[in-house]
Amino acid sequence: xxxxxxxxxxxxxxxxxxxxxxxxxxxxxxxxxxxxxxxxxxxxxxxxxxxxxxxxxxxxxxxxxxxxxxxxxxxxxxxxxxxxxxxxxxxxxxxxxxxxxxxxxxxxxxxxxxxxxxxxxxxxxxxxxxxxxxxxxxxxxxxxxxxxxxxxxxxxxxxxxxxxxxxxxxxxxxxxxxxxxxxxxxxxx
Numbered sequence: 001x002x003x004x005x006x007x008x009x010x011x012x013x014x015x016x017x018x019x020x021x022x023x024x025x026x027x028x029x030x031x032x033x034x035x036x037x038x039x040x041x042x043x044x045x046x047x048x049x050x051x052x053x054x055x056x057x058x059x060x061x062x063x064x065x066x067x068x069x070x071x072x073x074x075x076x077x078x079x080x081x082x083x084x085x086x087x088x089x090x091x092x093x094x095x096x097x098x099x100x101x102x103x104x105x106x107x108x109x110x111x112x113x114x115x116x117x118x119x120x121x122x123x124x125x126x127x128x129x130x131x132x133x134x135x136x137x138x139x140x141x142x143x144x145x146x147x148x149x150x151x152x153x154x155x156x157x158x159x160x161x162x163x164x165x166x167x168x169x170x171x172x173x174x175x176x177x178x179x180x181x182x183x184x185x186x187x188x189x
Contacts, residue, residue, distance in 0.1 A: 023055030023090065024111065028074065030066065042068035052076065056091035061107070073112035080105050085121060092126070099127040102141070105156075114145040120156040131172070138167030 033048025044066040046052075052059040052066070061078035068074050078086035085103040092098040102125065104118035118124065122141040126134040138152035140159075152167040153160050 023057050024114075026055035028052060028054045028066070030064070032064075042070075044068075050078070052078075058089045059087070059107070059109070061086035069112070075111065076107075076109040078107040078109075088116070095128070097129045101125050101127065102143075104141075115142065116145070117142045117158070119158075122152075124150065132170075133172045133174075135170045136167065137169075139165065 029052065030044065030046050031049075031051045032046035035044065035046045037044050045063070046066075047063045050059075050061050050064040052064055059076060059078055062081040062084060063079040065077045065079075066074055067077075078088075080086040085105060086107045087101065087103045088107060088109070089099060089101040092100050102116070102118055102123060104122040105120035106118070108117045108119075109115075110117075118141045120139060122139060123135065123137045124141055124143060125132050136150055136152055138154060139156045140151075140153040142151045142158065143149070152169070154164040154167060155161045
């Protein structure tokens with residue numbers, strides 16, 4: 001119940017801005033140590049220190065699979081080696097230094113639906129410059145960028161299993177203290 005309440009509170013707080021929309025029409029660049037390309041099926045598999053860039057979007061993993069549909073939409077599946085994490089970082093619309101970033105053992109990005117799913121040890125952060133303004137951590141996180149909706153679940157398969165652990169959400173204050181207000185004592189923030 002507490003998890004549902006925390007998730008509901010987080011979902012009610014509007015996200016500052018969505019991912020930079022101009023990125024969706026930029027070329028995709030894939031750097032890797034090894035690659036296998038099937039031009040008939042439009043399936044690209046890259047391994048070894050993979051870095052994928054598209055505009056301001058940067059994806060990093062040990063293995064990446066990129067599938068392209070006949071109508072030009074792509075699906076990216078990033079997988080980390082055991083003990084490592086795949087990552088993404090992207091500029092957000094709405095200001096000059098707004099960013100979204102995340103990490104997990106596996107990250108799936110669906111270009112058509114503008115949705116990212118993070119599996120196992122998932123964390124998503126929103127930043128203003130280097131300052132984290134919001135953060136969510138769970139075993140599974142799904143982020144619908146179009147509708148600006150996040151879902152956190154306690155199982156890496158996207159389910160909510162009783163007794164399987166808890167997630168967390170951190171919301172930083174958006175307002176500044178009034179002039180003359182003393183700072184809060186340590187530990188009471």
